[in-house]
Amino acid sequence: MRDIRRALLEADVSLPVVRSFVKNVTEKAIGIGVIKGVRPDQQLVKVVNDELVKLMGGEAADIDYSKSKPTVILMAGLQGVGKTTACGKLALYFKKKGKKCMMVATDIYRPAAIDQLVTLGKQVEVPVFEAGNQIKPDEIARLGLAEAKKRSVDILIVDTAGRLQVDKGMMDELKQMKKVLNPSEVLLVVDAMTGQEAAALVSAFNLEIGITGAILTKLDGDSRGGAALSVREVSGRPIKFVGQGESMEALEPFYPDRMAGRILGMGDVLSFVEKAQEVMLEEEAEELQKKIMEAKFDFNDFLKQTRALARMGPMNRVVSLLPGMGKMSQEQIREAEKSLKIVESMISSMTPKERSNPELLAQSPSRRRRVALGSGRSQEQVSQMVSQLFQMRARMKNLMSIMQGGSIPGLDN
Ligand code: GDP
Ligand code: MG
Structure with missing residues (x-):
């Protein structure tokens, strides 16, 4: 368990999350039989992996569609994590599924933030609603929603402004927008490189605005993505998508088993144990067959x-x-x-x-x-x-x- 603990910390899983996870798995692992030919520590890696998958999985990584049009997705997250990029990616993703999409630009603070979304919109051929930077974000959101209803849009993706750190202004703004939009999804965008702070970050957003899920970005980097585990442990909400590059195609549904393997970083042990497991099942089947014949x-x-x-x-x-x-x-x-x-x-x-x-x-x-x-x-x-x-x-x-x-x-x- 000390090795597991180290592996999780190296993957940037937040410390309190590591603690509670290790404690839970230790309790669960006691009494589990070891497969023939496998060392107990190797078997333990498999147990841990399965628990990781279970913890991060469960729900399907799809969006909650609302009954009446449009389904609203509100994006949240710190500055630079990849919110605007993720808006474009999501728009393309849903467009490919045959949905009519629209995006709304509400980042009135950063110069060129609106242009960035408009450019992405042109690239993926999805309209962007913008109202300049002279009116407040929640007002823009309200106008955008009205426009989406008029055009009978299926999915409305609302980009928002981030800050460098969690601050009250940002949270109040998001709360206001949430009130106006009544979104089906509030997706927290988290940079996979976020280190130990991920748990505190997720917790702050979840307490303030209540998230429904997360998007983990920049998984194309060399981070092991421990933030994924922290998101789930702290908020109880699933990661729905992962971003793996700057291009608009680089968005995928979240696969808990792949993520677990990446976080643990013990792929060779895992495949070894799995193989041993197969052999054992085969032997059992053969044994049974022999018994039946005799x-x-x-x-x-x-x-x-x-x-x-x-x-x-x-x-x-x-x-x-x-x-x-x-x-x-x-x-x-x-x-x-x-x-x-x-x-x-x-x-x-x-x-x-x-x-x-x-x-x-x-x-x-x-x-x-x-x-x-x-x-x-x-x-x-x-x-x-x-x-x-x-x-x-x-x-x-x-x-x-x-x-x-x-x-x-x-x-x-
Ligand atoms: P925002 O401030 O949250 O809206 O972040 P942006 O969407 O503007 O993204 C910030 C930077 O991260 C941009 O240079 C993006 O191209 C880049 N970026 C976003 N998502 C990814 C990703 O999944 N992988 C990589 N490598 N870069 C990304
Ligand atoms: Mg942005």
């Missing part, structure tokens, strides 16, 4: 299969994935779920010896009675499960020999 499929395997099925998710989803099984009624699905639980309880009441030798149960009524008592089920239920296992053995063996090139009875010439 008709040794026992209650341990039965339980493993049952649990694997349960892990796949709610029964109705599993069933919908199986060909020809899509028409199970809700009632039948509930029954199936219940019987999985019953099977588990009965197998838990068996001795290890009984689990690996189902014959013992088949031959001994007193053993079956004991299992029934222990699991709180009836003796008929136990007998039924035992005979089910033997039927399964036979069916699986048949199926396997067909799959291995045997012939289907009745179909051979």
Whole structure:
């Protein structure tokens, strides 16, 4: 965990974020089994990576579209982080998706800021609404929104002025604009090179104006992008897009797995562990196949299969994935779920010896009675499960020999 901590700090993840993340993962990692051939520290890197992905992922990186036109996106962020550039990129991105876009220039402070957006607008062929620099930003925003409604624009992207640091003037201005625009999205633009300050920065913007997501820019640089993790940890909001260059095409949806790999910077360890994992699954499958062929499929395997099925998710989803099984009624699905639980309880009441030798149960009524008592089920239920296992053995063996090139009875010439 010390190595992980160092890796995260080197990637510029903010210190408090590193602390809480490391603490959480440490708790989660305890008790996790290590794959054969992999060292525990290597396995841990994989655990950390998966947690990073989980933490940064979850929601789809799309924009929340409003029900009535236009969907308004308000941009926020410090000066120079790439807000104006991101406006142009977003406009192009949505235009390519067939949306009618418009941009609004409200940065009345920096000379040439309006021209910059107008130029980008020409480049991506999206109209820009501007009203000079003599009226206040929220007033420009109001006029821009009215114009967008008139032209029945799908997406209105509002560029704003940043400051070098978080300051009250900027926040008040953004709050005013938010009131006027009622935006579906308030996207905080964060420079990936932002170091340790990212957490405080995100926190300040989120508390003051409430962000809905973020855009991480300048990922084409050599920063490891730890700010991404800080954004998520501090605000609970997703990164929706990443910017990877100055050109208008250089915008991509955010991919949590790629980002996690980049932040950790331990790609070779990760691919090694993943490979080991695959090998293990293959070995398990081979083992099972061997057991089936030798008709040794026992209650341990039965339980493993049952649990694997349960892990796949709610029964109705599993069933919908199986060909020809899509028409199970809700009632039948509930029954199936219940019987999985019953099977588990009965197998838990068996001795290890009984689990690996189902014959013992088949031959001994007193053993079956004991299992029934222990699991709180009836003796008929136990007998039924035992005979089910033997039927399964036979069916699986048949199926396997067909799959291995045997012939289907009745179909051979
Ligand atoms: P704003 O002050 O937040 O509006 O920032 P600008 O959009 O004007 O961008 C500031 C500078 O960063 C400009 O030179 C941009 O070309 C550059 N820039 C913006 N996004 C990216 C990016 O993703 N990668 C790189 N390399 N440069 C970027
Ligand atoms: Mg700008």
